[in-house]
Amino acid sequence: MSGKTLYDKLWDAHLVKERADGSCLIYIDRHMLHEVTSPQAFEGLRLAGRKPWRIDANLATVDHNVPTTGRENGVEGIEDPISRTQVQTLDANCNEFGIVEYGMSDQRQGIVHVIGPEQGATLPGMTVVCGDSHTSTHGAFGALAHGIGTSEVEHVLATQCLVQQKSKNMLVQVDGELKPGITGKDVMLAIIGKIGTAGGTGYAIEYAGSAIRSLSMEARMTMCNMSIEAGARAGMVAVDDKTIDYVKDRPMAPKGEMWERAVESWRELKSDDDADFDKVVHLDAADIEPQVSWGTSPEMVTNVGDRVPDPANESDPIKREGMERALKYMGLEPNTPMTGIKLDRIFIGSCTNARIEDLREAASILKGQTIASSLKQAMVVPGSGMVKAQAEREGLDRIFLDAGFEWREPGCSMCLGMNPDQLGEGEHCASTSNRNFEGRQGFGGRTHLVSPAMAAAAAIHGHFVDISDYYDRAG
């Protein structure tokens, strides 16, 4: 009999019951909540007269709707009345049910997938769910983490369980050494470009190999975060010393003897050497170039040194039509050099790339530089109040401000533009977020997904540049 994958181990450890029809009840250790996908779930609980099963497994914050300026007036300062109501509704629900919430004026407030790891609310070996598809982020800790819909938010609140079917196992193995300036974001975009946005559908992905081991926890979070963009609900990385070091001394991490016991258990959170995967994908780290998306799906991505692809070269008619539609929406001609695309805005932020290392990386490029005068706006939105404070201690805010960036308050911001931070029609944006869908960042807005370093360099030049040249020069 072959060994178990990391996913198999996490699944087995959380299996409450397998029912006669083959459906399984899986126990949920951590449930994160935010204002957009929870109000109907709380309302459902009230209507059915149900109570949360286990209050202390829940942690809430407001992130999607919150403005990134003018926060001194708190919730009352949210100008859009519908957004304000949604934020107030979460406050009221958490108050009513006794759930811990980091509200708008709490320094621990931030993007839900940034604050979980930051507070030690995300621990190795946990099952973590949230009404948000980027919950896959937390898998970087050797956890089983995925997004759920609002009905399942209600289900978890009421039962601490989910009804699940087991996914298949996929291994994405990235070996070798990454070139200077190549980040977790580039690796992940390259993976999505290779397997497609549906390549991981039905699978839980484990990222492994020497290149993944060399990545920091935050870079691993960036990769796991975008598992959903590869179609997989969950992505994960085995526990190693970096995982343990990152978790140690976080506010909600175990302490003392309990810590020692936990670490001993976490060391087992890796796939067995003889584990079988249903699908294996290999990438050579040395081949990965800085990535930029050109279209309206994260799989529509290419090397910064390449050109916008030509649909005429695509033989599949459905794909060709999709490419043509994407190019029309993006206002791009086939065969345009990626470095020739003129940019209007730069967004550094989101649950994918708004952690301290992301800001350090971008600031290292921007130090002593100024952004191109052709840009309408460049903004940095830290992932949490804690990230913001840390960056300010390190003086990163000054670097961004001196370069001409705006330095904002934490939230999801322009990743999806539920708050006032949006692209205008036809505007091209270099964005460190995760989705380049039509209209995602604003009606008619045109998103190009990149790493923080690529976004920073693009800000200086007003168009994309090859960050590896930049590192060679700097290095």
Added chain:
Amino acid sequence: MKAFTKHTGLVAPLDRSNVDTDMIIPKQFLKSIKRTGFGPNLFDELRYLDEGQPGKDNSQRPLNPDFILNQARYQGASVLLARANFGCGSSREHAPWALEDFGFRAIIAPSFADIFYNNCFKNGLLPLVLKEEEVDELFRAVESVEGYALTVDLENQTVSTPDGKVYHFEVDEFRRHCLLNGLDDIGVTLEDADAISAYEARRKQEAPWLFPAG
């Protein structure tokens, strides 16, 4: 939840792959704290020529005449025929809420994104997978025959065409059972409350750090 047993309805063809949930219901409509009322803004950016906003009078907005749901022959459609990876992206359950609110009861595609697929079953909406070539056949049929309707039978797991052709689809037993009977799956899970408590008791011994409150 509304039960789904058997449904016959007009088919609307949405001929593009990778339709994401941002496209199904754009972000500005996610600010609602209700489960209903999303239908008029289903596919908002494809359906209208201007930018939609909550509270805007949709009857006054310019329609995109090229979009299928604006075409006379597809008025009243309740079965959506779609392409691969339908419902990808965000986990927003507002997407199936909008489809259901608009009047769709079933969606046929060669593949669905996992979270969207799961969300549909919680809302009386049946997503069903047919083979790529079967979906191709249906696209050709719908486009050539005005008023083309299909019968979707969940009990027998079949899709029947007007000329008597029958396609079979797979669906897992638990989801099928809940949808056929319109069951509240929280109620079903709570029948196993003892098993959940027993799991917790065992787990507190094995991994007490997961239960800091004791």
